[in-house]
Amino acid sequence: MGWRLAALGKCEEGLPSLSFREILRRVAPLIRPYAKYVYAAAAATVLRLLLNLAIPVLMGLLIDSAMGGSFGELTSLSLVFLGCAAAYWWVGYARAYFMIVAGQSLVRDLRAALLDKLLRARIEVLSKEEVGRLVSRVMNDVDVIGDAFTGGLIDAVADAITMVGALAVMVTISSRLTLVVLPLLPAVLLINYHLAAKARKTFRMARKAVAKVTAKVEQEVSGAAVVKTYVRRRDINEREFEEVSKESVSLNVEAAKVVSSVDLLMSVMRALGIAAILYVGGVLVLGGEMTVGTIVAFYGYLSMFFRPLQTLAMFFNSIQSALAAAERVTELLKAEEEEGGALRSPVKGYVELRNVHFGYERNLPVIKGVSLEVKPGELVAIVGPTGSGKSTLAKLLLRFYDPWSGEILLDGRRVDEYDLSYLRRVIAYVPQEPAVISGKVYDNLVA
Template sequence: MSYYSRFYPFLKPSLPRMTGAALLVMAVALLNLALLRLAGVLWDLITVARDVSGMTRAIGLFLGLMIVQGLLSMGHSYLTAQVSQRIMAGFRTHVFAHLQTLSLSFFAKRRTGEILSRLMNDVNVIQSTVTETPIDSAKQVVTFVGGVAFLLYMNWRLCLLILLLLPILVLVARFFGRRLKALSTSIQDQTASITTLAEEVLSGIRVVKSFVQTGRESRRFASRIDQAQHIALRRAAVMAIFVPTITLLTFAAAAAVLWYGGRQVIDGSVSPGDLFAFVLFAGILIGPFGSAARVFAQIKEAQGAMQRVFEILDQQPEVQDRPDAVDLPPISGHVETHHVSFAYDPRQPVLSDVSFEAKPGEMVAIVGPTGAGKTTLVNLLHRFYDPTEGAITIDGYDLRKVRLESLYRQIALVPQESILFGGTILDNIRYGRETATEEEVIAASRAANAHDFIMATPDGYRTIVGEKGVNLSGGQRQRLAIARAVLKNPRILILDEATSALDSESERLVQEALDRLMEGRTTFLIAHRLTTIQQADRILVLNKGRIVEEGTHASLMERKGLYHYLYTLRLAEGEGLEASGERL
């Protein structure tokens, strides 16, 4: 229940409209009852009274009421949709905004698909339960109360009989309905797994053939098809029983009413029109019963959905501004780490006692085998995470004591795979600084070796990239990312294997751009390109989370330690430092 009260603030602004929608739908339900009653009267006018002018008037009234009902119904539908869309939009936006405040640790622990499902599916479930269900219930209540009142007034014995039969009918239908739904879900799962298998085999057909595994794959496929068939047949069996059963039950109920009521019509105590109306009223009572049964399931489902969404909303960012945090003033870029240790998971230390200094404008290369903790270290420098022990300072400011935004604005990160967002090239570069003029964007692109290829795209800077846009090569994307960083003009620059995924031609263009970008900035460079590393003012050799060597290229070569080993291996094999390090 507490989830519902927490949801209330999102509902509150829309309550007047929601009430309006409920009132409209109640009026629709009332008119519906009136129309059914009128149908009975009309029937008597035709069959008993044989009154033409009365019949004409009744039909006229019928049509008039229908038109009014239609208009009210339009208003109700639109208002309901409006309320429900508004509430959902507000709530979803809130969840999304909150998601963005959460720290990287949150996203590292969860699969994106699961977060998306909460943001989209769960919010949808909540939306319909919280907005559409109450409005619909208002309608069902009117139908039920009005319907039962009329039936009781007409014939209370028959009414009790109906109130006994209808729930049975609804329960049977729900029983089958649930079975069918479960089976349908598992058929969908099966179909998905068959598709995946087929896709896997067909796209890897070379391997399958070469290892002579076609027989095995066919057997695997056949066994899944078999399972799917089995479930499909079970569903068919349930369907085969369901439809005749429910039809039979409905007819049995109708027959009971007709038999009882028919005798009264025959002995003259009830008019044919009243019996007709009676049957119609009994019929519409199925609605409220069915909906009551559904509402319980829905509330349960919505509770699960709310739990999942509020679980996200209850997450506090691990890295956040302290109440007394200050803005980091424009920095010169003097970075120090003091005995920094870090672990994603307390049982597994990733960095231990890391201390080093980077003076303003220096270029610090971080080398070491895969898994040594290089990315983790730069994540800490960027304050995506806080150290478990020790401290990091920039220009003497402890990172934990400054406002995150004021820090982030002075750092730029170029990762291995650069991210482009759906939009134009111009938008993507402006991500670095929204207020940049077009001239500044072009200047940044020139510095990033990107201007020429941008001009060669169909619409130049207005070309759409990202999801539905033109395909750019890895090197081109990387140069856009660099242009973005140039525009941001940070004091501290982090390059995490920015050229690792590139072929040597685009690597040259990207490297040139990077060299320009690094000039005069404190740069942390994770790379395996020897010539770049050699130019570093300082090289940190990281192994298993510790700095094992530190110095310039020349001094480290002289030491003949890990760096020397990695370097000579690399020269001998013509491979990356990183790759050869893997074998340590």
């Protein structure tokens, strides 16, 4: 895998800043419970590979025996061929099954781990990011990782082995024909490497453009009632939407153009390869140095050798997005969690603030040296202009945030000594913005 990542590093900007090892270290434990499925899928992949490699040779033998062998040989070869084809199908089915079980289990666990993390993370982690982005990590990013894991990774390894295997068989069958097609290899690599890099770049830009359109739609829909009332604003919004849409269309067209040019160039290369082996092979057959079956078998391996080059180029794309997704997910997985103490002693409700300083952003204090005392049973109203920090005081008491300096005490003990869920249970908090949890009214009141 090393060279692929290194190659990516050369042609990709905005690569994950976390090391591959760090990403692996966090994601690997989630895969471990399903290791047996991964191994089973890998074993099935190897088996399928061997069967795949056997098929062109069998086809060549079949053709040669049809052209000059015995009836018995033809029949037994046909049966072996059928057996291999059936086994190929069955093994492919098993492989897909194991891969999907492993991948989907990984997706489920990763999602559960993320959701758990989100619920335990410090509130800064949540408020720093837009909700949409966090949801996107839990849903889209995890899907991308799952896809790359099931679709990309095992296939890419299998593809690489297929290429080496096919080349080895090609050399064994006919080193002369191999020499004829080998000069195409640098051209093929160049096309794939260069154009695939370009395609990735365009695709990424296109994805960003689509994200902009999505954000715009989201903005429009959530502010629909307001936008409706301002006709001028509506016109501006429509114009802005048209602009981002236009950008998205042209970038997507550009990306598709690059991809189809890769496909077309590869088809041309393949056609050149086929023409070359048919011509040189034909000359050899005419001279009695080669059988038709050998050409057919060789042709089979040639396409087997070329196909993975294309899928590997696609794999670059999927591993690139998966790495980026894995980085975002890992970043969230290591987000700081809320930590509380162990204190769970009964509380009377004696609240004391001593010279508390706090702000949401560095150098932007909101609470500047507040001290106050509230005795049990006392009713205190804190009054102040909007934005003066009233809600912030309540949030500090509940430890959604910790003060920069000063102390907040409940019954004479610092609030951070209390067990977090206990602290939040003994303080009734009615937030300024109502939040309704789906379920019964009762659940909303007591849960």
